[in-house]
Amino acid sequence: MQISKVSDRHLLVCRLEGRLDAYQVPRLKEALEPLDRALHLDLSGVSFIDSSGLAALIGLYKRAREIGVGFELSGIQDGVRLILEITGLERILPIRAGAAPRPSASGEG
Template identity: 45%
Template sequence: MTEENGTTTLTLDGEIDILTVERVRVALGEAVEARPRRIVVDMSGVSFIDSTGLGALISGFQRARDSGIGFSLSHPSTQVRQVLVLSGLLEVVPVTP
């Protein structure tokens, strides 16, 4: 996790599934508690995400929104982006290419 100019960037990598999701939840919680202006979740290193990972992202987004913190995803792979689209998450969470 890095912080610069009021933006906290959380870099995720590998697979986000039932075995790793708790680390993602904790990291997102810590990012929200730090109260930056914006949280960016860098997904460029994520090779797979399942429903538990989607749930963690949704929860992080909701917590950030409720705290008045901007939240976005960045650089998902084509495979991960497809899962995000199918889940409907990209209808509420902004994503950068």
């Protein structure tokens, strides 16, 4: 899985490409630590997600709520969307229609 990030002091946008599975979840968690600002995960490049990937999304969502920052997903492909629908997570996890937001140009990177 490839992970690319852009951020400012208020928002971290993370674009994922590949499979979000048990093998990749530790890399994702490491890439997002410390979670200290709003998090947007662009899943437009994610072709597969397993239960470990779902658990990671739930954990990140809970962590964001605990520290009082925003959390949202975007770019969900049909296969991943189906898994979110089957599990009921599309009703829980905030999903943004359209493209991922862009951190402000005046923020820190």
